Amino acid sequence: MSEDGGREGTRRARTPLRVVGPEQAPSATPTPPAAPAAPPSPPRTSTRPRDDAGRRHGHRPGRATARIPVYPRVPTGPLRLPSTTFPSRRGADDEAATTAHPLPRLVDPDAPTPPEEDVDTATTAVVATADLDPDDGERERLRARAEHFSPEDEVLAAARERAAEHGIVPVGVGAAAALTFLASAGRARAVVEIGSGAGVGTVSLLRGMPPEGLLTSIDTEVAHQRLARLTCAEAGYGAGRVRMITGRALDVLPRLSDAAYDLVLVDAATVEYPRYLAEAVRLLRPGGVVALDNVCWTGRITDPARRDAVSAALRETVRAVRTDERLAPLLLPVSDGLLCASLLG
Ligand SMILES: C[S@@+](CC[C@H](N)C(=O)[O-])C[C@H]1O[C@@H](n2cnc3c(N)ncnc32)[C@H](O)[C@@H]1O
Numbered sequence: 001m002s003e004d005g006g007r008e009g010t011r012r013a014r015t016p017l018r019v020v021g022p023e024q025a026p027s028a029t030p031t032p033p034a035a036p037a038a039p040p041s042p043p044r045t046s047t048r049p050r051d052d053a054g055r056r057h058g059h060r061p062g063r064a065t066a067r068i069p070v071y072p073r074v075p076t077g078p079l080r081l082p083s084t085t086f087p088s089r090r091g092a093d094d095e096a097a098t099t100a101h102p103l104p105r106l107v108d109p110d111a112p113t114p115p116e117e118d119v120d121t122a123t124t125a126v127v128a129t130a131d132l133d134p135d136d137g138e139r140e141r142l143r144a145r146a147e148h149f150s151p152e153d154e155v156l157a158a159a160r161e162r163a164a165e166h167g168i169v170p171v172g173v174g175a176a177a178a179l180t181f182l183a184s185a186g187r188a189r190a191v192v193e194i195g196s197g198a199g200v201g202t203v204s205l206l207r208g209m210p211p212e213g214l215l216t217s218i219d220t221e222v223a224h225q226r227l228a229r230l231t232c233a234e235a236g237y238g239a240g241r242v243r244m245i246t247g248r249a250l251d252v253l254p255r256l257s258d259a260a261y262d263l264v265l266v267d268a269a270t271v272e273y274p275r276y277l278a279e280a281v282r283l284l285r286p287g288g289v290v291a292l293d294n295v296c297w298t299g300r301i302t303d304p305a306r307r308d309a310v311s312a313a314l315r316e317t318v319r320a321v322r323t324d325e326r327l328a329p330l331l332l333p334v335s336d337g338l339l340c341a342s343l344l345g
Pocket residue numbers: 007008009010057058059163168169170171194195196197198199200201202218219220221224247248249250267268269272
C-alpha cells in the first residue's frame with residue numbers, strides 16, 4: 001500500500017468532462033463531451049506569504065469494470081484516551097499505526113507563535129501539544145466525548161463496515177458530525193466532495209443540506225462510487241441529489257464553475273491537498289467553507305523527522321490555510337483533524 005494509506009487515485013477519467021456547475025442537472029454517470037471551459041476569474045490577491053500548491057493520498061489504479069478492490073483492514077492503534085476509542089484513519093502499512101495517539105492533540109493556547117518562515121515549527125504550533133499542563137487529561141476526556149457527541153445511525157454504521165471491507169478510510173465520527181453541522185449552518189445548496197469513498201462523508205453532508213441542494217462527488221474509483229451511491233440510497237437520497245463524477249480530482253475540479261459552491265470537502269489524495277485547497281478557494285462563493293479531512297495524519301506532521309511527501313503536503317496545506325488572508329481558518333480537533341476555512345468577503 002502507498003505511503004499515505006493506499007488512497008491515491010491514479011486512474012484518469014476516460015470520458016471527457018464538460019464544464020459543470022451546481023445549477024446544472026446531476027448525472028449519475030461520467031459526463032458527455034466537454035464544452036469550452038469557463039474563463040478563469042481574476043486571481044484574488046494576498047499581501048501575506050503563501051505556499052505553492054501541492055498534492056496527496058493514494059488509491060490503486062483500476063478499471064471501471066474492475067471488481068471492488070479489497071485492501072487490508074485499517075488497524076486500530078492502542079489509545080491513551082481514558083474512556084473511549086476511535087478507529088485509526090491510517091493505512092495498514094503506516095508504521096505510525098502502532099503509536100499510542102491516533103488522534104491529533106489539542107492546541108496549547110499558550111504556545112508562543114513561531115516564526116512564519118519555519119514551516120515545521122509553524123505547523124507544530126498549530127497542532128502540537130507538547131508539555132500541556134496537568135489538565136491535559138481533562139482535555140483528552142473532553143475530546144473523547146466530543147468525538148462521539150452525535151451518535152451515528154445504522155446507515156453510516158453499515159457504510160463504515162463496507163468501507164473497512166474494501167480498504168476505504170471514511171471520515172471519522174466526529175468529522176462526519178462536523179460536516180453535517182457545516183452544511184446545515186451554511187445552508188449549503190451546492191457542495192463538492194473530493195473523494196466519494198464509501199459515502200460516509202457524502203451522506204453526512206447531504207444530511208445538513210437543504211432538500212434542493214446538489215452534491216457533486218468526485219472519485220477515481222467507479223467501485224467506490226457504487227458504494228457511495230448505495231449509502232446514499234440507504235439514507236434516502238436519490239440520484240437527483242448527488243452528481244457522481246468519475247475521474248482524477250485535479251482533472252475534474254478545473255471544470256467546475258468559479259465561486260459557485262457553498263462547501264467543499266477535501267478527502268482524497270493527501271499529497272494533492274495543497275492543489276485541492278487552491279481549487280476549493282476558487283470554487284467557493286464568499287462565505288463558503290472548505291473542510292480538509294485528516295490534516296493531522298495522526299500526529300505525523302508534528303514530527304520534524306517525517307520528511308515524506310504526505311507530511312510535507314499536509315504541512316504546506318496547514319500553512320497555506322493559516323497565512324492566506326482571504327480565509328478565516330479553524331482547526332477542528334475531531335477525528336484526525338478537520339481543517340476548515342471560510343472565504344472572507
Ligand atoms: C479517504 S477515501 C474518501 C472517504 C469518503 N470521504 C468517506 O467518508 O467515505 C479517499 C477516496 O479518494 C479517492 N481518490 C484517491 N485519489 C484520488 C484522486 N486523485 N482523485 C479523486 N479521487 C481520489 C479514493 O478512490 C477513495 O475513494
